[in-house]
Amino acid sequence: MNKISGARAVVECLKSEGVKYVFGIAGDSLIPILEVLADTPEIRYISVRHEQVATHMADGYARHTGKPSVVLVTRASGASNTVLGVVTAYSSDSPVVVIAGLPPVQSMGRGEYQDFDLVSLFKPITKFSYQVECASKIPYILHRAFRIALHGRPGPVFIGIPSNFLSEEIEPPFSFERRHGTWTASCPPQEVIEEIADMLLKSDNPAILAGNGVNLSKANEELRILAETLAAPVIPEYCQLDLLPTAHPLFIHDHKLLSDIDLLFTVGTNIPDFYMWTEVPKDAKIIQVELDAVQLCKVRPADIGVTADPKAVLNAIKDSLTRKIDDEIRNRLKRRYERIKGLKEHLLSERWPKGEWNATPIRPWRLLRDLRETLGPDAILTHDSGSLSTYWLSRCFDFYNPKTCYCCLGGVMGFALPGALGIKLAEPDRDVVALVGDGSFMMVNSALTTSVQYDIPILIIINDNSSYMQIKWRQKPPYLGSDLLNPDFVKLAESFGVYAERVEDPRNLKQAIVRCLNETRNGRTALLDVLTVSDPRYATPETYFKTSRPS
Template identity: 35%
Template sequence: MNGAQAVIETLKREGVKYIFGLPGTTIMHLLDALYDEKEIRYISVRHEQIAAFMADGFARSTGEIGVCMASRGPGAANLTIGVHNAYAESVPVMALLGQVSESVYYKDAFEEMDLVKFFEPITKWSMEIHQTERIPELLQRGVKTALSGRPRPVAVSLPLDVQIKEVAEFSYRPVYRTDSRVIDLNRIPEAANLLEMAKNPVILAGGGVAISNATEELVQLAEQLSIPVVTTWRKPNVFPNDHELYFGNVGPGCPPVCWEMLEKADLVLAVGVHFSEFSTKRWTAISVDAKLIHIDVDEEELGKIYVPDVGLLGDARETIRNIIDQLGPVKGKIQNRELYQGLYPKYTHETTLPIPSNVSPVESSAVMTVVNEIVKEKNPIIVEDAATFGPWLTRFGKFQPGGFYAAAGGSMGWGFPAAMGIQLANPDRVVINITGDGAFWMVAQDLETAVRENIPVINLVLNNFCYGNTRDRQKTAHDERYVGIHYNNIDFAAYAELLGAYGERVESSEQLYEAIIRAISSGKPAIIDVIQDPFEGLPPGAVPAVSK
């Protein structure tokens, strides 16, 4: 068996079902090793960025490793946008990188570059395998590293001659996953006591809740003490949005009362949160007078932004379980939470959708109304890749755990390929990607991939013929001096049909619901081209997020 075959055998033993990539000269032996492979499906894409985003979506929705693959130099470099996004959001992705042969290393060989150094800043571990015999050992270690503790990407550089060399017999280790456990037990009683004593506590729940599968325990703790729950930016899926204790998803465009709830809380329990800029209103949302309990699996996060009164290092689910056990039979009463009682009517008002009119072009309030209706009726997975429409989803969306995914890493174009990865992981669910035309243009070529591989993602393209997020910033911060934001678009529905997908153009609000239903019924990848006004924008009163 040669080294390339050992790579595929190792990944198969580790449970990998998909590899996403684009063919190239230094991964040809890896592709050849996949030729007769029945348990791993290779999906070829039209740009390496797509491969990384698909691996991200698959990993995000399963908790398993997502694998992408590219050849040396520019191919590997094209992966970095997706790998960086996965790093920013703690997603376990493995990037397999074909490298020039060691026999020509440091000779400025064609497309030669130091891939280890190149990927180091955006991975948990970046390494190169120099001995064919060690491929199983190091590759298995890479998978475990990506999945353990705070999950994050790893990069594995594979020189061509290391792939080609044959070895009589490879040694494989048993598959091993570390158990997530509470690391810090000593301060559990102190945390429980602070929670019991707080008059107006708030739970701030982040992506770490989903990573550790802790939603059930979080709901139990919130109910036990009647604590309202606010979720961090683009993470509403960590707590059921129809629960009476759910108090919104903070971030750009969120209900202003959510900030008020955080600012007036006398205790904040932050679970799986790294206190990002948009989830803290530029680090101003939590009062300096509030007590803070911070649970995180990553030791570096504790005390990095806010110094907690109690910092608990450990897995969110196990830590919450231990706090619940420490609390015993305590039962809080929601009527005693004065802050919650005082602010809830305001929350209800601020999360009531404006009544749309059946006009042309299509208003965002109408889109949001239909999305909520489809969510309620069809239980799809909604994927967000729309900076301008994102605040509408933040303020008015109603989602369940596992029913919503969005990238907080900043990558335009993430939505469609991530939705394809999510669809492969959830073949029995409808997956709808809500995207702007600007973001969709960056990845539109891979609608061909979706058709070829029969991945029936529905793309709701909100088409306002401009880069809406930049437009909103130029409107508010640059006195409406618009530069570089307007452009022309093709008929996206006709484009879909040319590729064998389902396409429909929607020019008025009353057409949208039936168009989505027809797209679902088609069973094909789809584009619903939703025509909007070039200045259709944020919810009433919302302002664009501007980093300073």
């Protein structure tokens, strides 16, 4: 084989992994890679104005497609700016590969400009953090990094490459042919499956706690069938609102249901919600089916813990249950199904407030209802960690299909806008909407110029309540630090070349959404600034219904 530069080796590795997009900001330590990318039509380079935006875009693309996405950054300042995005990707099982150009190896440890220990910085928030020791190892390390990012429970990796290696000539150690990630459709021994099925049938009041692993293994249909076979409610983990259709009788968005169970079956979870586990009775049996052994027994000891592909395990359990269910059990399960269905109908009957639909400033439920009625069932929604997204969305917004709801599972503000851009690259023919708070939007509004520059038309809806409402509702007056002074978002957006409107009257809301969607369908990004109520009593359904009921 002819010798190639380290930079060429990097790009050839990306091509062999099927990488279509690289997100980043140009830096002096990256110039050799950028010059090779400029002559590589198979990979599109997306330049952003902040590395957090690059990482969120990569995360959105990787999460939606299940394919690896690459962030290319420079030295310490550029790499450290990706931390919030990497935390989000790590919390969201997203195979984002961060590649950083480092100072020349001969100057490391001698006070070189921006010479910091980035490997240690990224180690706690990635599956793999590594610095390449010599140019000849670039292909090996990158190939390994992609395998780690994709294998088992996906997640981000960090690779640092000293800049002098990029100009060195190396002999490729193997051919750069297209490579594919591996997925092991493993399943535990049949006796374990039978034991799980027996425990589920003996339970009087089981519940299923389902997480992102269901989407990762494309096990949504298997989850639905198992829940219906067992007549067990499915409770989604935080923000996993699209695992089943919202209207499904067994899909219950209320963790308080866990307080009465005698068995909890978890599948594909991260189990970050300690408040959920405080609801689970101490004597309840626990069965876990997870992609990663790290998740087993993380919060509570499990009676049975399985590390395997959720799709394969759910299928096997369903088959075992079907063989074991006789007429007596079937009648018992039917009664349980009707009871849970009645509970779901009751919850749906109380989901909407009785009044204030035309009140100004606009109420959260009016915004969500009008948005849902305007969007098609296949539209994709990204949202941030504000009170509207965290609380009202799960109560007042229906999802119909898997992989149509994405949020920042790490609690980071700023994912929704750039995340939507990454998803739109993967889904150019679908409506993609970023529902953002005014606080989150101001952190990443430079993404507007990326949207315009690279023709990535999405709809951004700002929940403009002039506050960090997620914090404000927990405070007492004067709400120190939580009230915001906002710019004119319409003028700001228009200065980027974005179509923009502002809505203050709820009666004008739906038509404004329609106009903005039409702009995006014609290839232009649109922004809708919705003036919403800033009173903390409206922050969550709990605070609203508590204060609006007569004493």
